[in-house]
């Protein structure tokens with residue numbers, strides 16, 4: 001197939017003056033190389049299109065591909081991950097991964113929690129705080145976890161996010177409101193084991209890739225899979241297959257959440273247990289990171305003895321089957 005490759009490259013934005021933290025959700029040259037190399041080895045022809053605006057320009061000029069593979073996260077607002085899929089739909093261009101509704105729904109962690117909760121999937125009690133006047137009304141029990149409402153890659157999930165004392169809560173919330181310029185999600189802190197589970201396919205044929213437990217070692221920021229722990233995961237995090245009873249529970253809940261959120265082709269869902277060992281939905285990632293050795297989904301694949309190319313082939317096949325597009329060589 002001729003595949004159009006759409007992405008937000010960190011270096012492009014750094015060159016335009018954005019800070020390292022502002023671009024942390026975006027992808028590195030290395031990740032682009034991993035994806036492109038794999039698609040080529042699978043027999044496809046890959047054209048690098050660039051970011052959403054470049055895609056829109058080309059589509060408006062009449063250019064089309066057999067399929068678009070977009071990992072673009074978008075720059076602004078709570079629908080930023082929906083922007084590229086929406087443009088693709090507008091121009092009737094077939095593409096992999098979830099549609100605009102699911103992309104926007106899952107980026108806003110409160111919206112995603114509402115939908116999974118209504119499907120009977122446990123998720124920790126929470127409040128959304130858009131302005132400091134709302135802080136006094138928070139009636140949740142301590143300890144709490146404070147994170148930006150529509151970020152990813154651990155952005156804004158740092159050592160200050162875990163708040164044990166009520167008197168410290170206003171300061172943490174104010175700092176995050178100011179720094180991330182968006183509402184914050186204040187949630188019951190879940191102190192137990194943490195898992196992430198990958199699925200590939202489309203309802204009703206959704207296959208679990210694997211479920212992995214995330215274990216922080218002594219060098220890591222304590223208790224939270226923070227942005228820094230993720231960035232330095234090679235030295236701070238141990239990843240294990242989770243084949244025990246709780247892992248199975250996470251797979252069942254994850255499968256239900258994948259369907260409730262309307263995910264397509266692939267998604268990775270995060271769960272964490274409370275002190276009693278019961279798992280709760282944290283958030284869903286319909287655009288999971290795809291760095292070959294560093295991102296959670298390829299790490300899950302590795303634990304399951306699935307190679308990166310096999311993982312990519314499974315994702316592309318899921319999308320082609322959904323769209324009834326034959327995967328002829330490029």
Ligand SMILES: Nc1ncnc2c1ncn2[C@@H]1O[C@H](COP(=O)(O)OP(=O)(O)O)[C@@H](O)[C@H]1O
Nearest residue numbers: 145152153154155157187188189190224225283
């Ligand atoms: N309510 C919570 N209780 C305990 N830890 C949490 C909670 N929410 C998030 N975390 C920690 O913060 C990390 C990042 O949060 P997550 O919601 O997955 O955001 P991101 O989109 O940045 O991955 C999680 O992997 C987990 O370690």
Ligand SMILES: [Mg+2]
Nearest residue numbers: 153154270283
């Ligand atoms: Mg996460």
